[in-house]
Amino acid sequence: MTTMRRWEIDAIGREHLRLRDVPVPVPGPCEVLVRVAAVGLNYRDKMVIETGRGLPLRFPFTPSSDLAGEIVGLGEGASRFAMQDRVISTATPDWIDGLRPGTARTPAYRTLGGYYPGVLAEYLAMPEDWLVRAPASLDDRQACTLPVAGLTAWFGLVERAGLRAGDTVFIPSTGGVALFGLQIAKAHGAEVIVCGRTEDEERTRQIGADHFIFAERDDWMEQVYRLTGDRGADVVLEVIGGAHLGQSxxxxxxxGKVCQIGALAGFDFTAPAMPLMLKDVTIHGIGTGSRSALERLVRAVDHAGIKPVIDSCYPLSELPTALDHLGHGAFGNVVVTMQD
Amino acid sequence: MTTMRRWEIDAIGREHLRLRDVPVPVPGPCEVLVRVAAVGLNYRDKMVIETGRGLPLRFPFTPSSDLAGEIVGLGEGASRFAMQDRVISTATPDWIDGLRPGTARTPAYRTLGGYYPGVLAEYLAMPEDWLVRAPASLDDRQACTLPVAGLTAWFGLVERAGLRAGDTVFIPSTGGVALFGLQIAKAHGAEVIVCGRTEDEERTRQIGADHFIFAERDDWMEQVYRLTGDRGADVVLEVIGGAHLGQSxxxxxxxGKVCQIGALAGFDFTAPAMPLMLKDVTIHGIGTGSRSALERLVRAVDHAGIKPVIDSCYPLSELPTALDHLGHGAFGNVVVTMQD
Amino acid sequence: MTTMRRWEIDAIGREHLRLRDVPVPVPGPCEVLVRVAAVGLNYRDKMVIETGRGLPLRFPFTPSSDLAGEIVGLGEGASRFAMQDRVISTATPDWIDGLRPGTARTPAYRTLGGYYPGVLAEYLAMPEDWLVRAPASLDDRQACTLPVAGLTAWFGLVERAGLRAGDTVFIPSTGGVALFGLQIAKAHGAEVIVCGRTEDEERTRQIGADHFIFAERDDWMEQVYRLTGDRGADVVLEVIGGAHLGQSxxxxxxxGKVCQIGALAGFDFTAPAMPLMLKDVTIHGIGTGSRSALERLVRAVDHAGIKPVIDSCYPLSELPTALDHLGHGAFGNVVVTMQD
Amino acid sequence: MTTMRRWEIDAIGREHLRLRDVPVPVPGPCEVLVRVAAVGLNYRDKMVIETGRGLPLRFPFTPSSDLAGEIVGLGEGASRFAMQDRVISTATPDWIDGLRPGTARTPAYRTLGGYYPGVLAEYLAMPEDWLVRAPASLDDRQACTLPVAGLTAWFGLVERAGLRAGDTVFIPSTGGVALFGLQIAKAHGAEVIVCGRTEDEERTRQIGADHFIFAERDDWMEQVYRLTGDRGADVVLEVIGGAHLGQSxxxxxxxGKVCQIGALAGFDFTAPAMPLMLKDVTIHGIGTGSRSALERLVRAVDHAGIKPVIDSCYPLSELPTALDHLGHGAFGNVVVTMQD
Known part of the structure; x- marks a missing residue:
């Protein structure tokens, strides 16, 4: 096969989205050729397509960062993987371990499907350092949700907040990161309170939520206090942001630790100073995690039996429908598969 | 001596402040009698007197939390100290070690000179557990500044932010906590940038500041970027709060770590989400520290040769003038001494 | 009821063990009266009775530290508990939170059934600060195993080694601490390898062990390497000690982290320096944990559904048989109950 | 210049040491050419030459790992440094950040002058990733002591033991790592007790030791207890090993934390279990540190004004004399300079 399909935009805006036939790329030195099997979508992908999000995109631009696939070609010197190895991508590929790159003045926002080309294509040639081995216990549609949704929840709850059994975790959403947070917290023996839409109660409890609060009710904060005997939540997965951080x-x-992850409610957050100071609370800013952390998440998924929650799968050609779905809110993850 | 002087208010408001002659108290079981030598004032003391700050004060109420003094009486069963031991108070006496008391719903704001009676008196009877040994290397006027100003800077920089040699610390003030922060950071081999008023440059440099930025200049943030080669500050001692936290x-x-300590610019803070998340920044809410931490600070003061910066000392009778001084801004600490 | 039964020794040695009728004690100020329901035995109890273990015992001496029971009397000023509250003891009662007591020269070995009187009695009057609330999800026979066996495993794995999902834990035993370690590790989503006697394989796997290695086989270390693909164990629960620490x-x-807990193989341990240094390994000395940590374990037990493994229960009068059982090795915990 | 001098051995043993004239190397892709100015010697270098230390040496083999020098050539694609940049080497070049490489079965002992070729040469071509910028405040003879002696002390005291002002540090030696430990501890405001030879007392105190104990005296342990009021040392820099670890x-x-660094007294260490367990002591195995940690040390050296202690400098041709000096024990570091 010498040609393949790839989504591209030539300018910012949904109306510029095109599925094109292009040549299959050839891996360069220390690169590998990946046959993509599935791509996990994030809300950010929709924003990048529709607004550019201030990123320095080079057109034609391919969106998205999260793939699961198979190694089908090895460039000169490539040695981390063998042919047929199943892999997933890192979304922030320059962050290997320890501190992420960047400076105070210029944070490094170099992600696949942002600064770097994205993954909505049937084949990709990319540096072998940008990939990690896929978990053996997941199929491709499940595995492709780890690089952003899974890793963000993991990095916040486990590597920053130091979650442990018996902790109470509060999660005010049922999106992709939120449900990973629920599953990761349960895998660590925590008690989890989820706040979401009434219609999602049953399936959220099935995934393991100990308590479910109806977000539509006025007294949802009061209910968190009651469920915890006023003790409060040891860890909050703040995926909404804005003034919601103050409530967290x-x-x-x-x-307690608050993991500030999402900015759905605005790019400026506000919070009251007194409870922050009088309760010795810590707020961790979380933006995905390192490649090492992704490798630890893969081990955790395999050993703790975590199965990512997939709301829907769409074939590659139906990307626009998948993006609309994301816009309406998903219960867990939305995935695109290469096979029609 | 059977009577002594003590400041009291019978109602909220500066106009109710009275210096009264009252009986010297008698220590109860497990209490000690302390002859107070000096009291360190905090801006909070002024606010409590003038506004009550929402605290459940019991009148007549004595303000202030930070004393240095001497053990001159032992109640039945008291065993932590001997007669003539020099001591300082803990401002948050219920917080011995580990986690502070309180719940999510009701943070524990039980301080001396707030929930508990304060220390602006010549003698005090108090539980022996509320005191720690004073540093041998400081006189009383210096030692009385440790319980709040010193401990807050120490707890934030050292016990929460994990400061170490070579780190860059940014301190946007020259008040009591700020100058302790400067001295503690220098004692750990850090590089310190202070932002303050033009007239304070020289003495701030004398205390050890590596760099001084004029707060009045519009480009002060730009200067922090320049001084650090865009790297930014590893630790920020945020003593102003409000929108200033966003700048931090x-x-x-x-x-980097931001220690949120002060609320001079308002009790609600705001900050931009993207740099918080993309730089993996942590915000620590800091409200003094535990008694164990105060004991570690005492050891640090003795071993590292830290000498608290005292702007002015006032005799007990001139408390109102001392409070006015605080209101105008002080360079370091304002202290009241018992000897006229 | 005014008299009760209590085990006592008047001198070191099993031959001095007596079950006596003595008056029910009366709680003093800030004390409570506990009706003991069950006592968890530790190997240490057997050693204290038989050798004194160098402790400053005051005769008649009652051994053992771990009880579950009920509050049936409140001394003056006691306020932490209400009548009928179910409680368990702390074995190291002076260690509330943060650092444990003691000095470099004189480590504080002040435990119940060691320095302090023990708990093998139908009723006990003790300071209310020495107790914590029992987990709601356990009966008394289960709950009485937490203060030493449960807490030691918890403190090592969770509070010192920072265990998390996906980690590989190696446990070279199936005793009381070891099986708690297995259960706590599984509750955190870890992969657990246990090394034990052939006859214990099946029940160890039923409790959750992912892998079981026969301790009798010469190549047990080789098998740990193989099972981990040479990666090794992220955490080792070293309950044997002596030269075994070197193997860990x-x-x-x-x-990796090695929790040094047991000294069955001798009170001096040895280990090779090169792997310690070249692998950046940390050895944590573990001797139970703080009261705060016990409270966290109680929450973990309730939320993660941990059910302690009980090998056998003996009535109070059969303590000597229970001690013999301990001497032969137990699978999990050996418990004494008050009801015959 | 096309030829240069380089020390080589063609077989294990001091008698095979030769200073040869060889061609100046040419940097390959992503390599740089370094003109070496000074080389810091470690006791390990002597052992590698004399015994091979079990390492897979490829002959002709050049020993030593620690250089300071200047970039004088850039291979294709090299971008981390510019011409004339002053640099120092990393001794464990594969350890960039986070966890070091290696497995449980096969620790990664891939150092310069061990697995990789060493640095006792006038010029070296090496991957640019193996170097970091030299501290601006040190000359070459000082800077070349950082990669092993400086970094090992830094990594143990600061990055593992979390040293802070007021801590008491005990250092039982006056060698290269030991004196760096003294200086780094003092730069963090710690109290330092050094145990050494009588003749070294004065100069050790001049470098900043608060207390000096004569190693020859029988009661040196007693003196540590006395100097600390029985409290003991918060951190011990264990550079001797063997049974000495038990004393630490x-x-x-x-x-407290014990940093196990040296194996002068044997490759097996022993220690008593009870104080380890009853004092909640942690032993950290330390084998240099990561490149990121070296960069942090460089910043610390520049900001805290640390000046490495150099016992003696030898010209390149006198390497054998320098090695003899190491064998007799040095006060601080022994350095070889390229200029005769």
Missing amino acids: VELAAVG | VELAAVG | VELAAVG | VELAAVG
């Missing part, structure tokens, strides 16, 4: 601080236990 | 987040290095 | 260091992964 | 554990404070 008020719900945090003494010594 | 923007100045923080990748992996 | 050799089996530890890069960056 | 006995001297450690409750919650």
Whole structure:
């Protein structure tokens, strides 16, 4: 096969989205050729297509960062993988371990499907360092949700907040990161309170939520206090942001950690100073995680039996429908598969 | 001596402040009698007197939390100290070690000179557990500044942010906590940038600041970027709060820590989400520290030769003038001494 | 009821063990009266009775530290518990939170059934600070195993080694601490390898062990390497000690943690320096944990559904048989109950 | 210049050491050419030459790992440095950040002058990733002591033990790592007790030691207890190893950390279990540190004004004399310079 399909935009805007036939790429030195099997979509992908999000995109531009696939070609010197190895991508490929790159003035926002080309294509040639081995216990549609949704929840809850059994975790959503947070927290023996839409209660409990609060009710904060006997949440997965962060601080236990992950409610957050200071609360800014952390997540998924929650799968050609789905809100992850 | 002087208010408001002659108290079981030598004032003391700050004060109420003094009486069963031991108070006496008390719903704001009676008196009877040994290397006027100003800077920089040699610390003030922060950071081999008023440059440099930025200049943030080669500050001692916290987040290095300590600019803070998340920044809410931490600070003061910066000392009778001084801004600490 | 039964020794040695009728004690100020329901035995109890273990015992001496029971009396000023509250003891009662007591020269070995009187009695009057609430999800026979066996495994794996999902844990035993370690590790989503006697394989796997290695086989270390693809164990629960610690260091992964808990194989341990240094391995000395940590374990037990493994229960009068059982090796915990 | 001098051995043993004239190497892709100015010697270098230390040496083999020099040539694609940049080497070049490489079965002992060729040469072509910028405040003879002696002390005291002001540090030697430990501890405001030879007392105190104990005296352990009021040392820099580690554990404070660094007294260490367990002591195995940690040390050296202690400098041709000096024990570091 010498040609393949790839989504591209030549300018910012949904109306510029095109599925094109292009040549299959050839891996360069220390690169591998990956046959993509599935791509996990994130809300950010929709924003990048529709607004560019201020990123320095080079057109034609291919969106998305999260793939699961198979090694089908090895460039000169490539040695991390063998042919047929199943792999997933890292979304922030320059962040190997320890501190992420960047400076105070210029944070490094170099992601696949952002600064670097994205993964909505049948084949990709990419540096072998940008990939990690896929978990043996997941199929491709499940595995492709790890690089952003899974890793963000993992990095916040486990590597920053230091979650442990018996902790109470509060998660105010049922999106992709949120449900990974629920599953990762349960895998660590935590008690989890999810706040979501009434119609999602049953399936959220089936995934393991100990308590479910109806987001539509006025007294949802009061309910968190009651469920915890006023103790509050040891860890909050703040996936909404804006003024909601302030509510997370008020719900945090003494010594609690708030993982600030999402900015759905705005790019400026606000919070009250007194509970932050009087409860010794810590706020961790979380933007995915390192490649090492992704490797640890893969081990955790295999050993703890975590199965990512997939709301829907769309074939490659139906990307626009998948993006619309994301816009309406998903219960867990939305995935695109290469096979029609 | 059977009577002594003590400041009291019978109602909220500066106009109710009275210096009264009252009986010297008698220590109960497990209490000690302390002859107070000096009291360190904090801006909070002024606010409590003038506004009550929402605290459940019981009148007549004595303000202030930070004393240095001497053990001159032992109640039944008291065993932590001997007669003539020099001591300082803990401002948050219920917080011995580990986690502070309180719940998510009701943070524990039980301080001396707040929930508990304060220390602006010649003698005090108090539980022996509320005191720690004073540093041998400081006189009383210096030692009385440790319980809040010193401990807050120590707890944030050292016990939460994990400061170490070579780190860059940014401190946007020259008040009591700020100058302790400067001295503690220098004692750990850090590089310190202070932002303050033009007239304070020279003495701030004398205390050890590596760089001084004029707060009045529009480009002060730009200067922090320049001084750090865009790297930013590893630790920020945020003593101003409000929207200033957002600036601290923007100045923080990748992996940087912001200690949120002060609320001079308002009790709600705001900050931009993207640099927080893309730089893996952590915000620590800091409200003094535990008694164990105060004991570690005492050891640090003795071993590292830290000498607290005292702007002015006032005799007990001139408390109102001392409070006015605080209101105008002090360079370091304002202290009240018992000897006229 | 005014008299009760209590085990006592008047001198060191099993031959001095007596079950006596003594008056029910009366709680003093800030004390509570506990009706003991069950006592968890530890190997240490047997050693204290038989050898004194160098402790400053005051005769008549009652052994053992771990009880579950009920509050049936409140001394003056006691306020932490209400009548009928179910409680368990802390074995190291002076260690509330943060650092444990003691000095370099004189480590504080002040335990119940060691320095302090023990708990093998139908009723006990003790300071209320020495107790914590029992987990709601356990009966008394289960709950009484937490204070030493459960807490030691928890403190090592969770609070010192920072265990998390996906980690590989190696446990070279099936005793009380070991099986708690297995259960706590599984509750955190870890992969667990247990090394034990052939006859214990099946029940160890039923409790959750992912792999079981026959301790009798010469190549057990080789098998740990093989099972981990040479990666080694992220955490080792070293409950044997002596030269076995050296083997644990050799089996530890890069960056691995070894929790040194037991001294069955001798009070001096040895280990090779090169793997310790070249693999950045950390050895944590573990001797139970703080009261705060016990409270966290109680929450973990309730939320993660951990059910302690009980090998056998003996009535109070059969303590000597129970001690013999301990001497032969138990699969999990040996418990004494008050009801005959 | 097309030829240069380089020390080589063609077989294990001091008698095979030769200073040869060889061609100046040419940097390959992503390599740089370094003109070496100074080389810091470690006791390990002597052992590698004399015994091979079990390493897979390829002959002719050049020993030593620690250089300071200047970039004088850039291979294709090299971009981390510019011409004339002053650099120092990393001794464990594969360890960039986070976890070091290696497995449980096969620790990665891939150092310069061990697995990789060493640096006792006038010029070296090496991957640019193996170097970091030299501290601006040190000359070459000082800077070349950082990669092993400086980094090992830094990594143990600061990045593993979390040293802070007021801590008491015990250092039982006056060698290269030991004196770096003294200086780094003092730069963090710690109290430092050094145990060494009588003749070294004065100069050790001049470098900053608060207390000096004569190693020859029988009661040196007693003196550590006395100097700390029985509290013990918060951190011990164990550079001797063997049975000495046991003494370090006995001297450690409750919650203390022992950095196991040296194996002068043997490759097997022994220690008593009870004080390890009853004092909650942690032993950290330390084998240099990551490149990121070296960069942090460089910043610390520049900001805290640390000046490495150099016992003697030898010209390149006098390497054998320098090695003899190491064998007799040095006060601080022994350095070889390229200029005769």
